[in-house]
Amino acid sequence: MDLNYLKKITKILAESNVDEIEIEEEGLKIRVARHSQNSGMVAPAQQQYVQSIASAVQERQTPVSTAPPQPPAPAVIEKKYTEIKSPIVGTFYRAPSPDADSYVEVGKTINKGDVLCIIEAMKLMNEIESDISGKIVKIIAENAQPVEYNQVLFLIDPS
Amino acid sequence: MIDKDKILNNLTTKVIGRDIISFETIDSSNTYAKTLSDADAKNGMIIIAEGQTCGRGRFNRKWESQKERNLTFSILLKPESALNKIGLLPLLTASAVAKAIEAVTNLEVECKWPNDILINGKKTCGILIESTSTLKINRIIVGIGLNVNQELFPDGIRLTATSLKNEFGKTIDRIILLADILNRFEDMYFRFTQNDTKEYLSDWISRCKMFGKEISVSYFEKQIHGKVLRIDSDGSLILKSEDNEIKLFSGDVTINKQL
Numbered sequence: 001m002d003l004n005y006l007k008k009i010t011k012i013l014a015e016s017n018v019d020e021i022e023i024e025e026e027g028l029k030i031r032v033a034r035h036s037q038n039s040g041m042v043a044p045a046q047q048q049y050v051q052s053i054a055s056a057v058q059e060r061q062t063p064v065s066t067a068p069p070q071p072p073a074p075a076v077i078e079k080k081y082t083e084i085k086s087p088i089v090g091t092f093y094r095a096p097s098p099d100a101d102s103y104v105e106v107g108k109t110i111n112k113g114d115v116l117c118i119i120e121a122m123k124l125m126n127e128i129e130s131d132i133s134g135k136i137v138k139i140i141a142e143n144a145q146p147v148e149y150n151q152v153l154f155l156i157d158p159s
Numbered sequence: 160m161i162d163k164d165k166i167l168n169n170l171t172t173k174v175i176g177r178d179i180i181s182f183e184t185i186d187s188s189n190t191y192a193k194t195l196s197d198a199d200a201k202n203g204m205i206i207i208a209e210g211q212t213c214g215r216g217r218f219n220r221k222w223e224s225q226k227e228r229n230l231t232f233s234i235l236l237k238p239e240s241a242l243n244k245i246g247l248l249p250l251l252t253a254s255a256v257a258k259a260i261e262a263v264t265n266l267e268v269e270c271k272w273p274n275d276i277l278i279n280g281k282k283t284c285g286i287l288i289e290s291t292s293t294l295k296i297n298r299i300i301v302g303i304g305l306n307v308n309q310e311l312f313p314d315g316i317r318l319t320a321t322s323l324k325n326e327f328g329k330t331i332d333r334i335i336l337l338a339d340i341l342n343r344f345e346d347m348y349f350r351f352t353q354n355d356t357k358e359y360l361s362d363w364i365s366r367c368k369m370f371g372k373e374i375s376v377s378y379f380e381k382q383i384h385g386k387v388l389r390i391d392s393d394g395s396l397i398l399k400s401e402d403n404e405i406k407l408f409s410g411d412v413t414i415n416k417q418l
Binding site: 087088089090091098115120121122123124125126127128129130131144146149 | 241243245246247248249250272273274286287288289290291292293294295296378379393394395408409
């Protein structure tokens with residue numbers, strides 16, 4: 001993955017009126033998305049944004065013959081996992097209140113309908129319920145950090 | 160006891176408030192609405208109680224209300240569209256409630272980001288909106304706790320909380336006020352589902368006195384300070400902090416005392 005290429009796509013997105021760009025070539029799929037229309041985004045939000053792009057790319061990468069021999073194994077495994085995405089922009093919380101236990105941890109088996117997290121937007125508390133049963137493989141979003149619309153929050157291994 | 164017929168006789172709505180579940184006492188009308196099965200949960204239904212034993216705000220903070228003097232109720236919604244801008248709903252709901260209070264009492268009603276309603280600088284109404292989603296939002300529960308005829312408040316909140324009666328000076332007909340809130344809420348919500356937020360959002364902005372003021376926001380363990388610039392189209396608060404513009408989706412706001 002050429003980081004300059006990614007930077008170019010991010011720049012095209014930033015200068016355009018569209019919310020999402022998806023490119024697929026030679027088995028490599030990149031999706032860059034934004035939700036905010038506010039051009040003057042802050043440093044922490046930008047940082048978060050770049051991190052989310054980076055993790056999204058890593059998860060979607062399918063090794064091709066010309067790819068450098070970097071750790072391809074996790075990418076192959078992650079391909080079969082189901083992504084749970086955020087339906088709204090807001091703040092991601094792993095627990096119902098600051099002193100409560102997290103809804104889920106990595107390795108936990110979950111059933112369809114179980115609550116995975118809360119996204120808060122302007123004090124509206126949205127619980128995200130899993131639409132599948134399985135096991136939590138990875139928690140991508142960080143507690144109390146902003147998440148974008150359609151950002152991947154969890155990876156689930158369907159049972 | 161809640162007079163359901165009187166509510167229905169004062170409604171002009173199509174769906175909001177057409178199904179009413181009422182209780183003398185309940186733990187929390189929001190919790191009840193959340194746990195209703197999908198078959199029992201009707202779009203537009205309201206759950207209303209004279210008293211709540213576990214009334215709550217965000218992060219399970221306690222909401223206390225004197226029995227038979229106030230309005231504590233939840234509106235249950237089952238939206239069909241995706242509602243990506245659902246973060247606007249707390250502001251739009253506050254506007255609908257503020258308009259109703261103003262119509263019934265003539266009091267000047269102030270809105271504070273994102274969901275507080277103040278009269279003469281004191282909190283009068285709490286709004287707790289909870290929703291559940293899988294791939295899209297399936298159910299929204301709009302919980303409203305409005306201090307109507309309560310006269311005495313506990314020591315801890317006496318300086319920061321008030322009721323309509325304390326500010327207006329007269330006892331208010333709670334059912335007439337409730338019906339007015341529901342009528343306005345439906346108008347607002349129907350527009351919102353059609354992406355028409357202009358009227359209620361501009362009403363909210365006209366009631367908000369935060370613009371240009373220096374505020375502090377507690378956001379988890381952090382404190383952010385800055386000057387309020389504007390409300391973004393998604394309902395978030397834009398602050399100017401040093402040379403950055405900060406976009407906030409969460410946090411408890413304190414308006415700094417002006418020097």
